[in-house]
Amino acid sequence: MKSSLGIPVIFIFLSVGLYCCQEKEGKPSAINPEILESAFAKYKEPSIDNRRFGYQHIAPLISNRNAQFETKVVGKSIEGRPIHSLSFGEGARKVLLWSQMHGNESTATMALFDLFNFLEGSGEDGFESIRQAIRENLRLRFIPMLNPDGAERFKRRNAQQIDINRDAVRQSSPEGIILKKARDEFSPDFGFNLHDQNRYYNVEGSSLPATISFLAPAYNKAREVNAVRSKAMKVIVGMNRLLQQLIPGQVGKYDDSFEPRAFGDNIQKWGTSTILIESGAYPGDPEKQFIRQLNFMILLDALYGIATENYLKYTEEQYIAIPENDSKLMDLLIRNVETVAGDNSYRTDIGIKSSERFLDSLILMKGNIVDWGDLSVYHGYKEIDASGMVLEKGKIWKEEIPMEKLTQGKAMDLLSEGYLAVATNKANQGQVHQLPIVVFTEGNEPNFTTTLDEPPLFYLTEEGERKIAIVNGQVVMLEEEDFSFWQLIR
Ligand SMILES: [Zn+2]
Incomplete structure (x- = not known):
């Protein structure tokens, strides 16, 4: 209540x-x-x-x-x-x-x-x-x-x-x-x-x-x-x-x-x-x-x-x-996700913590992968049991979209098609937005290396279908369109 x-x-x-x-x-x-x-x-x-x-x-x-x-x-x-x-x-x-x-x-x-x-x-x-x-x-x-x-x-x-x-x-x-x-x-x-x-x-x-x-x-x-x-x-x-x-x-x-x-x-x-x-x-x-x-x-x-x-x-x-x-809590803990490395795959847990950045009355969270492997002794404020799910990398939409055209619907469409990041006009750098996708300007493309000490930016898929997007450590359920967080335009 x-x-x-x-x-x-x-x-x-x-x-x-x-x-x-x-x-x-x-x-x-x-x-x-x-x-x-x-x-x-x-x-x-x-x-x-x-x-x-x-x-x-x-x-x-x-x-x-x-x-x-x-x-x-x-x-x-x-x-x-x-x-x-x-x-x-x-x-x-x-x-x-x-x-x-x-x-x-x-x-x-x-x-x-x-x-x-x-x-x-x-x-x-x-x-x-x-x-x-x-x-x-x-x-x-x-x-x-x-x-x-x-x-x-x-x-x-x-x-x-x-x-x-x-x-x-x-x-x-x-x-x-x-x-x-x-x-x-x-x-x-x-x-x-x-x-x-x-x-x-x-x-x-x-x-x-x-x-x-x-x-x-x-x-x-x-x-x-x-x-x-x-x-x-x-x-x-x-x-x-x-x-x-x-x-x-x-x-x-x-x-x-x-x-x-x-x-x-x-x-x-x-x-x-x-x-x-x-x-x-x-x-x-x-x-x-x-x-x-x-x-x-x-x-x-x-x-x-x-x-x-x-x-x-x-x-x-x-x-x-x-x-x-x-001291065993993390902001987000993803358990049992299948991770493909070359011809092999293995099961891992992914631990994510986020640092706070303050902008007037807003709190912006910036995620970081802090641990990887067997994290069974840890707990998460949010936890995802990704048993049966596979970690999939995202793509970048490089053609600039002006912010006024980058609606929530458009961002969700891109996200559903496998794009975790989208380019926009340089003039918008440093502004805040509430879109469920990374928005960047020229020269600031995000890093998609999903590994320790890197930003959490990836999908969880089930039978080849994208179910969940992890955007800077925040969870976006693709079917429910359920999210609420602030990000900066990079
Ligand atoms: Zn103190």
């Missing part, structure tokens, strides 16, 4: 009670998922609707906060962009949350602005008991977008090309210095280290993506568990419990090898119970707006759990039982 945003409406099926914050035994518990979902719907920051936004976009959202927030410039990035902290609440337990130290990892930043809207919401919205528990028991400090220079380019590293998450100790970057100083001055009880991970992580032993992954980082090489780390583990158990109701089986746990240069490991070592949250992928959510909602829900639930000390009922064993992350 899909809402108008293409996000599954799963919450209404949850068989949970309508009363907030009470379990059947009467003990205080986590917040009901329905309540978290309605809080998100009410307080979602409307000015952010995709993953790529820079400092200019969030600056007014920081300066327009109400008097419940104390906002401060805590320093500047290499290129002089301000880095802010926002404080909320008067309680005894201190919590520091920082996001986007990697510039292209913005999912949690979006959720933090949703959370700010929630925290300063009006008392008559039905959520005041949650807000009150947080305000009275916690002192929250947020640093959203720690790496604004990276965010500007939607790149991982800062403007010095330093990975801030390897700069906790050496302190070569102003952004790393700001985070360390914020931790040392505030000395929080809890820390939330908010990141995104690539979409190829799955949950070990499963074909499901790790939509959210957690870690209570180790503070030493022996990976011991002290009271500080134990608390982080228990908070994670609470968030996992909530997520299992929303995205069953799609939560993973990172390997806890000690990384002596990273912030999470060191902040744990410095005495703050530190929780790493990594936002992965969810099928059909390329802009990660559903995962943003999940971030909002688990963060609010975790803060409430810390405010009420509800998290203390969970155990380290429950944390250890969370399955580990694996």
Whole structure:
């Protein structure tokens, strides 16, 4: 079931009670998922609707906060962009949350602005008991977008090309210095280290993506568990419990090898119970707006759990039982296709991953064949069982067709006749199109070498008939004419 945003409406099926914050035994518990979902719907920051936004976009959202927030410039990035902290609440337990130290990892930043809207919401919205528990028991400090220079380019590293998450100790970057100083001055009880991970992580032993992954980082090489780390583990158990109701089986746990240069490991070592949250992928959510909602829900639930000390009922064993992350996913996996090589043929699987290219609000995917052979241990977001099918190369239509004549019908006709690429006028180079065929200009003919590290451009045929075209890693079912993707004119 899909809402108008293409996000599954799963919450209404949850068989949970309508009363907030009470379990059947009467003990205080986590917040009901329905309540978290309605809080998100009410307080979602409307000015952010995709993953790529820079400092200019969030600056007014920081300066327009109400008097419940104390906002401060805590320093500047290499290129002089301000880095802010926002404080909320008067309680005894201190919590520091920082996001986007990697510039292209913005999912949690979006959720933090949703959370700010929630925290300063009006008392008559039905959520005041949650807000009150947080305000009275916690002192929250947020640093959203720690790496604004990276965010500007939607790149991982800062403007010095330093990975801030390897700069906790050496302190070569102003952004790393700001985070360390914020931790040392505030000395929080809890820390939330908010990141995104690539979409190829799955949950070990499963074909499901790790939509959210957690870690209570180790503070030493022996990976011991002290009271500080134990608390982080228990908070994670609470968030996992909530997520299992929303995205069953799609939560993973990172390997806890000690990384002596990273912030999470060191902040744990410095005495703050530190929780790493990594936002992965969810099928059909390329802009990660559903995962943003999940971030909002688990963060609010975790803060409430810390405010009420509800998290203390969970155990380290429950944390250890969370399955580990694996990295066995691909964008497209074609299994068992017959491949002809000279007089011989053999059966192979073909693994395809696609890189993202951003053009304003569009995301263009460029496919690449990343593996070939027996890929039976891998999984695909899309899988084709090509048993009984043969891999066939495509042809190129070299006579230029002007773009206005290259309709969808014309492109489908060419595709059905064995042409995977068509020439057009040079003036159209670099424009986008939604045709199910490669369109190129003079001198930019595509490469049809169907092999490792090459673009996926070929047909799957059955008894000599073309059934499926693979166009830059995208699947076009020739009989159904079912496709939807953007490409650039080469
Ligand atoms: Zn990261």
